[in-house]
Amino acid sequence: MVASSGAILRASGLGRRGLLPGSPKLWHGGRVSGALARKTLTWSLEPAGRCGWDEPVRIAVRGLAPRQPVTLRASLRDEKGALFRAHARYEADAGGLLDLERAPALGGSFVGLEPMGLLWALEPEKPLVRLVKRDVQAPFAVELEVLDGHEPDAGRVLGRTVHERDFLRPGVRREPVRAGRVRATLFLPPEPGPFPGIVDIYGVGSGLLEHRASLLAGKGFAVMALAYYNYEDLPKGLEILHLEYFEEAVNYLLDHPQVKGPGVGLLGSSKGGDLCLSMASFLKGITATVLVNGSVANVGGALHYKDEILPPLGLDPNRVRLTKDGLADIVDVLNSPLEGADQKSFIPVERAESAFLFLVGQDDHNWKSEFYANEASKRLQAHGKKKPEIICYPETGHYIEPPYFPLCRASLHILVGGPVIWGGESRAHATAQVDAWKQLQTFFHKHLVGKS
Template identity: 60%
Template sequence: MVASSQALLRHFGFCRWGPTPWVQLAGSLKLRTGNPVSWTTVRLVTTVTLEPAGRCRWDEPVRITVRGLAPGQPVTLRASLRDEKGALFRAHARYCADAAGLLDLERAPALGGSFTGLEPMGLFWAMEPEKPLLRLVKRDVQTPFAVELEVLDNHEPRVGRLLGRVVHERDFLAPGVRREPVRAGRVRATLFLPPEPGPFPGIVDILGAGGGLLEYRASLLAGKGFAVMALAYYNYEDLPKGLENLHLEYFEEAVNYLLNHPQVKGPGVGLLGISKGGELCLSMASFLKGISAAVIINGSVAYVGGNLHYKGSGPFPGIIDIFGIGGGLLEYRASLLAGHGFATLALAYYDFDDLPKKFDMIHLEYFEEALCYMLQHSQIKGTRIGLLGISLGADICLSMASFLKNISATVSINGSGFSGHRVIHYKDSNIPPLGHDLRRVKVAFSGLLDIVDVRNDIIGGCENPCMIPIEKAQGPILFIVGQDDHNWRSELYAQIASERLQAHGKEKPQIISYPGTGHYIEPPYFPMCPASLHKLLDKPVMWGGEPRAHSKAQVDAWKEILTFFTKHLGPSPKL
């Protein structure tokens, strides 16, 4: 007796169709049909099924199942996509079907390939660029990423024929989310609004040092019920081309725009920043009003890579700081004093720029000019200035105190008190840069640069003058930290920030540290970027991280971010 093909298929489970049978390719299997021994060839149908069916958001998981395989059949699954510039990203994994010929990635572990173990979304987060040093970035959120999923017979590298294929679209705009370009005053941004009715909790989203305007994170957050502004701050349209000088007034203008928008629910907004954007969010939370909460992802607590200006500080008591016989311009002491609330002029007096190369005589007219500059400065409080000098600089200070007016106090460190024969800049109300030492760059075996230790030591700990005064922040701060961040020591910076807050009587902030996680913590299922070209160094550097741990951190961090904003900004009508 020979059973029908359809009956045999039903018996062995080969005719069970999922909710969306996207692609079906025929295979074959010989089944024994009775005595005496005889065989009949049955054409199997391989079906790749995705749940949820159809297009879904990038930050949502998808369940992948393959039906119609032979019991225990070895197969290789491949995933690939191309970004808007045509760069190819791909991953693969080896699997075996179960006894019923079913492969369910939520139950079947990967046996090798780009990852191993039970990883239902591994084919997405494990994708790597075909060309090295590329990072997957979504530049146009109005179009989806098209991920091609393929099922091939046997295990790589000995794969056989193609059994099934499906193209899975993952988008960044939830149905009804509105995208509004913002060109208001100086602000260059894009505002994403959830479906009406509002108003909604507001968030300003700032990315790192790459520049331009990236919207993918803001658009995903808008799908969760937040009104989110993706804010550009340099290298975009008519904004500055570099990071040398940034002004908080620009970011203040963006915050005010969001607060005044009829679809934004006050009284404050949240901030979300990564890397350089995290630094800027800390500065905004410290100096600006209307900030309810801030999330910092792998941000530095010291301002690096340029100067940050803000009009809202001062005036301060003034000091002129003068060093000894070495010449040039030394600022470290003046920067420390600035951290204690003094407007301090570190003054060069020879062997610097167009000043004399050698110092032979004291010309007090030069120092008097510096003194007058200080007294006339809008950020200087009072009509008198203090002097601080060491060695020859101390003697110069004593001479100034003796002959010039408007000197209220002088500190002499190891000065002689005699008229010597050799002889020492003020910055506006700025946060001085921490600085770096390129001699600390290490070269990995791969040839990539490791810059994790390139920053200068944080002298003074949490009271370092280069540190952003986060104790002025009006709302809570969440620090998200990758413990394997190779851009800088984010975990250390977060701990120092915590110490500073507590030293100033503030509550201990929430710090979430993720082992094995690198610098670029993205929304869920973005593949880890292990290395790429550094925008400022113009050289390839490593960012750190282990793919599996990094991927799990991104999923958890995204949940923590949503929970945090909901708690401190209030729930959205859509949640």
């Protein structure tokens, strides 16, 4: 089915999460030093303490003056020291309470009722930096501050607190995998197994990213984050990839005593998407495949499997356009996989026995993800296969991550050798990520567990 997205985006709204107003649990927060109108300022975070990165948190401040104008600021540093910031202007209610579930932002990094805006609106202090979690065993620490008045004329800091957001839920097991040629990390839920298994593959330049796999393991899946180049003793480049490597990873997962068969799922983003599509098309044991802004053609380098070779899709660098900021827009660079010799790069999806879900950002500027999803659907149906699910999100860019990761507007593209734009508008992209996270879990439950 093809779902459109205006309804999905409205239905998935970020502002509907959290406890009902007035819940007694809301006010389990820490006191912060600072006084105003002889009241003690108190931060209230629900859930209190650490929570998962993909979980909403209810943020409130009490002890303000009635109708007091304040500015809230959020900041975090990644493992490399890059600083990300967001801020918004608010007004306390008549009782001196500021509850982000109820109070709209009056300006700043975002406007309107956006309870999680201080996270999804984070922007890097230095341009062209993408927020990436490299060590899932340590949380991200988000510093929250409340200032008197409205920026840019805000006064003193009235109070601050630190909110920790975790990637490894209590009890989730992290197991490095060095089996044969396979270089990966396996995450297992805390409950007794076996569990439905998923292979998780990211795009170029990733090395081994574990954050999505670790979060999914907290939802009841055994998830293997798989590296495929530029990591430890794996090949340094993408010029030639062998599908036998990925077959070895699938077989490792299928043979694992904590993994429930008879098949496994695949989750791939960007270049990882077309790799997952090739795996589903050539390999056995693939039951469900989710592609997040993936290609229907093999991209980047030749893909070998036994006596077959899929050549990389051709490209024309002359089709690169420059934005007014001097960044590259590469959305039109790749050739069409429907024409001439480039048809040989089209992945033979008709061979697949897997169910498919395509999650598409309609403002993806890396390549034409919506076109690729539709062409895959046409090819599957032309060969008597079931029509795949396609969910399209307007104003959504290339990097569709788990909820509350901020939009990456532009960063270095390792294959281009320079900075490119990725597309997307912050609020729409954030809303899409919340819905996509739900959709892929529902899809895997349906096809790997047998229930939605």
